[in-house]
Amino acid sequence: MGFNSSNLKSGYKSAALLFLFAVAASATFAQETTIPIETANNAMVLQVAKNKDLNTIYFGVKLSNAAEYGKVPGVYNQDDYTGMLNSAYTSSGSRNLVEPAISVTHADGNNSLDLKYVSHNITKVSDDVSLLTIQLKDPVYDFEVTLYYKSYFKDDVIEQWSTIKNNEKGVVTLNKFASANLYLKAGSFWLRQYHGDWAKEMQPEETQITHGVKTIDTKLGTRANLFEPSVFMVSLDKPATEDEGTVLYGGVEWSGNFREDFELDPTDNLRIIAGANNYASAYTLKTGEDFKTPAVWYTLSDKGRGDASRKLQSWARNYKLLDGKGTRMTLLNNWESTYFDFNEQKLSELLKDTKKLGVDLFLLDDGWFANKYPRNGDHAGLGDWQENKSKLPNGIAALVKESQTDGVKFGIWIEPEMVNPKSILYEKHPDWVVKQPKRDEYYFRNQLVLDLTNPKVQDFVFNIVDSLFVKNPGLAFIKWDCNAVIYNAYSARLKDQSHFYVDYVRGLYKVLERIRAKYPVVPMMLCSGGGGRVDYAALQYFTEFWPSDNTDPIERIFIQWEYSYFYPAMASANHVTDWGKQPLKFRTDVAMMGRLGFDIVVSKLSGSDLQFAQDAVKTYNSVKQTIWQGDQYRLSDPREKNVASIMYLDAAKANGVMFNYLVNYRYDQGSKTPIRLKGLDPKKNYKLKEINLYPGASSSIDGEKTYQGDFLMKVGFNPQVNTGRSSVVLQISEIN
Structure with missing residues (x-):
């Protein structure tokens, strides 16, 4: 072919267009999208890298110029072989070398996952609340994850969770499914965590975080916080004090097994991965199914622990605690007055004592139910929720009516998730009980747990509560207890036993949702042999929680002090009892730092003690709004x-x-x-x-x-x- 200048010009033109297109495409691909999540004082900044990885590039006090967040990575000189240490949601099995937030087995048996950014959207929920959603997808497998960041501007709180969806042609197994994956930079990190047992709740420990993975978790199934609560603090550079230092508070909104991993990575930065525990819980998803993880909350303050707790308490009252801006009732409980030994006459006298004391409500505790196997101790009757005819020949209705006549309200104790082997319920429905069919039964407080993965059991538990209200419309308070952990985890209903721990908690929430749909305003106390089950998922259904069965006032000062970092005073149910050697005034003063109650024998009080208690209730009523709604x-x-x-x-x-x-x-x-x-x-x-x-x-x-x-x-x-x-x-x- 001969030389032709027009062809040359045309070729130059085409080449130039191709070059410009390539440059434009390269520029588009190279562009790094920055996604800031800003609250009143803080910012968490995510960035889409050139390869579409989603990373956290900043988490701290927000900058005055948001345009400069993109410059943050450029001022660090830290080697990251994988490019994944600061992943916003770290996957496993590809190039990741550290603790993952998510691990899966695909339908074809492959264990690798590589999540790439697809899109994001920001929705303004209210003037104070915004919701960021980010879609991630594996480029090889039809598998996607949506991350959610719900930010509460005024209180500097963020809630984070994810939805994991399987679009593959076959079953995918989730081996780990965390809710949040945080990344912090500082010179050093200090973890304040808690441990305990019955009557020894919220014992703090603070240590410097060293390299490797520190895990806080529970495998108890229910009453999950008995040994280790899911709340924590992480201080940056040095341990934060009440009024100085930078500190992150966090916790999992889940009433079952949780897990929190704290990993100091090879570049000396801290990775925090938190959510529901994947222990014995590999979860399978069929084609088209998704899995929503529980929320994890966190707040950051550069002004110390006190500022962080006030932000969190405000957020809780405004958004998480049932009736958090409302009121609470003072009460008299009969438990330490009578234990299981009572009858209608004794309760009638206690109702009059309730009025005499000046509190709002009388609470009838354990022991009022079961006939074939009477509830005269904790070895029998649990599960048979009919009034005991010997103790209460006229039923609960007569007591509710009498309380109304006396000018007080009436509340009642239940433990609807549990069963004694010595009960009609156990005899009729052994398949409703959590137990291994080929193993010996092992009891916690002489009882077993009902299988809330079973819709029939969910109906049963709902009907316990519903029938109490249907028969007794004047019923004004529920104390909901939960005293056992789960041994020999097994559901007679589930085909895949690895779903049990997750589906049990989901079943509990289904019951609570039904109760609140029908009875939205009735106050309920979240009790679990003390503080064994308190978290912000459960507290959406309850007005208060029971911090500890240990009511010795000296002990309670320490227990209530530590709880107050994470929960507002109005959520803490504090009772005056005969525990401890301190005078009645001391015991009452301590109990006033929350929702005040009494668990004493009023008829045995001296004249001066009775006068003091009556005056104390009046004093408390005059200042309780400041305690409940004020800054602590x-x-x-x-x-x-x-x-x-x-x-x-x-x-x-x-x-x-x-x-x-x-x-x-x-x-x-x-x-x-x-x-x-x-x-x-x-x-x-x-x-x-x-x-x-x-x-x-x-x-x-x-x-x-x-x-x-x-x-x-x-x-x-x-x-x-x-x-x-x-x-x-x-x-x-x-x-x-």
Whole structure:
């Protein structure tokens, strides 16, 4: 073919167009999409890399110029062989070398997964709440994951979960299915976690995180927090104090087995992977099926633990706790008065004591049900929810009616998820019970767990609650207990036993959803032999939780202190009992830091003690809104000082309550120095008056003196706590 200039020009033109197209395509491919999730003070920033990986490039206090988030990776010089250490949702089996958030076996038996960014969308739920969804997909397999980040702007809280979907032609097995995969950069990291047992809840431990994987988890099936709660704190660079340091709070919203992995990676950064536990729970998905993971919540503060807890408490009251902006009832419980030994006459007297005490409600505890195998102890009757005719010949209805006549409300205890082997229910429906068919039964508190993966059992549990309300429309309160863990996990109904632990919790939530759909406002206490089941998934159905069966007031100061980092005061059910050697005033003062209740024999109180208790209920009613809805400030740590001090302050910074307790009774101990208050308006003037005094006692505090907020926060105030004044409650009032 001969030379032709027109062909040459045409070739140049085509080549130029191809070059420009290639450059444009390359630029499009190379463009890195940055996705910031900003709250009032913080930012989590995700970035789509050139290869479509989704990574976390920043998590901390937000920058003033959001455009500069994209510059963050460029200022680090850390080698990452895989390019996956900061993955926003780390998959396994491809090039990943660290702990994954998700691990699967595909329909063809392949174990590799490589999730690539497809798209994202941001929805404005309200002025305060936004929802970011990010779709990820494997380029080889028809398998996708959608990540959800729900951000609460004012409170600096983020909830995160995922939906995993199988579109392959065959069954896919989920071997791990975490909800959140966080990535933090700092010089060092310190983990504050909790451990415990019955009556020893919320024991803190704080250690520096070293290389490798630290796992906090539970395999108990139910009553999941008995040994290790799912809440945690991670401090950056140094252990955070109450008012200084950067700290991350987190927890899993799941009432069953959870798992939290803390991995210090080869580049000295921290990876946190949290969600439901995959222990014995490989979950299969058929074609078209999806799997929604439970939410994980977290909040970050650069102003210490106190600021983080106030954000979290506000968020909980606004969004997670049932009726979190509402009210709570004071009550008298019969448990420590009678245990299982009661009858209609005894309860009638206790109802009159309820009115005499001045509280709102009488709570009938365990022991009111079962006839063939009477509930006279914890060895029999559980599961047979008919009134015991010997104890209550006229049934619950007569007690509800009598309580109304006495001018108080009536509540009742149930443990509907459990069964005693010595019961009609166990005899009729052994297939409803969680137990291995070929193994010996092994009991926790002489009982077994009902199989809530079974819809018939779900109906049974719902009907227990529903029938109580149908028969007794005046019923005003439920105490829902859960005392057993799961041994010999097995469902007679399930074909795939690896689904059991997940489907059990889902079954529980189905029951609770049905109850709340029909009875949306009835207060219910979440009890589990103490704090064995408390999390923000369960608390969407309950108004309060029982922190511990240990009601010794000294012990409760420490237990309630630690719970308060994660849960608001109004969610904590605190009862005055005969545990401990402290006087009634001390026990009552401690119980006032939450929802106040009594579990004492009112008829055996001395005249002065009865007068004090009656006055204390009135005092509590006058300040409870500040305790429930106010900001909490921890002023003096009982693990560090002789005096524990906690303060609640309303949003206007006008009214507050300050609780002070002696926790060291050695010779001549007390508040030697003033305690600095927090949160006040430095320019306002305040009076501090002692309240909740015992009859005949006079206060050594001059309640007419005025102090400027600046003085109280910089110098402080001495509550004059000593062995003769072991608990002091102060009311703080703005003076105009």
